[in-house]
Amino acid sequence: MAEDEREDEPQEGRTTFNRIRGMDVYDAEGEPFGHVHDIEINKTTLNPTKLIIHKGFFGKYMRVNLKYIDKITEDAIYLWISPAKNLIGTRVIDAEGDEMGNVKEAERGKDGGLEYIKVETRVIRTKDDEEQQIDSYAVPMLSFEDMSVTLPTPLEEGNVATRMDMMKESIYIEADDIIDVGKDCVRLKKRKEEYIN
Numbered sequence: 001m002a003e004d005e006r007e008d009e010p011q012e013g014r015t016t017f018n019r020i021r022g023m024d025v026y027d028a029e030g031e032p033f034g035h036v037h038d039i040e041i042n043k044t045t046l047n048p049t050k051l052i053i054h055k056g057f058f059g060k061y062m063r064v065n066l067k068y069i070d071k072i073t074e075d076a077i078y079l080w081i082s083p084a085k086n087l088i089g090t091r092v093i094d095a096e097g098d099e100m101g102n103v104k105e106a107e108r109g110k111d112g113g114l115e116y117i118k119v120e121t122r123v124i125r126t127k128d129d130e131e132q133q134i135d136s137y138a139v140p141m142l143s144f145e146d147m148s149v150t151l152p153t154p155l156e157e158g159n160v161a162t163r164m165d166m167m168k169e170s171i172y173i174e175a176d177d178i179i180d181v182g183k184d185c186v187r188l189k190k191r192k193e194e195y196i197n
Helices: none
Strands: 024-026 032-041 048-055 061-064 068-074 076-079 092-093 099-108 114-127 132-140 163-175 176-179 184-186
Touching: 032 061, 092 114, 114 176
Parallel strands: 024 076, 092 184
Antiparallel strands: 024 032, 032 048, 048 061, 068 076, 092 099, 099 114, 114 132, 114 163, 176 184
């Protein structure tokens, strides 16, 4: 049965779709994430399921599950997570402070926590005359100030490298290997060489 209300004000502790539409949305760090464009509703259960958020003038629309909402105030919605997509393009720094590359992909698990990141880095692979791989070396991210690369010299006698290939390689790094995720960079537990196959 419909409730008879004389005011258009929602009941205590509730809000309406019209009030939420257009609200600014902020991530866990308090950074602007976009604004609410619409709300998605499950046709079977009739429950709202996701916010459809518009990310700026030229931005895309993004769906954020309602379970990620920390609080709703009079003029904004605050999430308790920072979307994984915000990490794309962030620099990745290894345990020694060397830059590995940039985040190309980031994925959150079902619990909302970061599951892994995909980093594109540069690697030199050395091969012998029979095209057998001898070793792999992580190549530092070069700048115009430092255009030289020094390869480690092998200590053991054995196959001699006759060919070197420099290539880009994608590395998947599990969340357990990530120490810190900041606005400027992602810091890792291990040296970059430990992530290269």
